[in-house]
Amino acid sequence: YQRRVRGARPGAYLSQYSTIGYVLIGIIFLVLGLKLKTDEIKDALRSGHVFLVGIISSLFITGVVAAGLTGELPWDEPFTPVANRTSMFGPYEFRIGVMLYYSVPCTITAGIVLVQQAEGNLPMAGAIATVANVIGCYTTPILLQLFLAKAEGKFDVASVLLKLTFSILMPVIVGKLLQCIPAVPKAVVSTQSTGIHPVSW
Secondary structure, three states, rough: HHHHHHHHHHHHOOOOHHHOOOOHHHHHHHHHHHOOOOOHHHHHHHHHHHHHHHHHHHHHHHHHHHHHHHHOOOOOOOOOOOHHHOOOEEHHHHHHHHHHHOOOOOOOOHHHHHHHHHOOHHHHHHHHHHHHHHHHHHHHHHHHHHHHOOOOOOOHHHHHHHHHHHHHHHHHHHHHHHHOOOOHHHHHHHHHHHOOOOOOO
């Protein structure tokens, strides 16, 4: 137990500096931009109806269904002390976690792996997962604000979207623009061929 506590100290110390988190997220999406293949997205757009259904399902339908189902359950009131909880479904905070889970699109790797196991269309899966992850950064805060109106914990959606723009969208664009430099795509390919993966999705 003491080892785990000592091991958590660096994370607890760094959590005081929120800027570090945004920088690390920016690095992740910069790598995504470096590896982004727009050809697959262009091919997916040729089957626009399939692509559109995948995006809508991933970003909206699952969240709406989860909101409808969990909204009918008798949760305990927010911030109810453990000793006073009576609902078999748990506290309202658990619903917040469920809604967050179903409002966020799946990771790129998970989406591709599942489609590969089902022998589906991999280029389409990659395109949907990539676009959904970028768009989802903007839709998730808005959906949570709409679905969880009862929660006391509020946040400034405009401020969150602004921070996400600089930590997610801009790094993706910069990474994609860097692909215009001939040496950059070669370096990315050589890095992947050596088995070194900067980011695990």
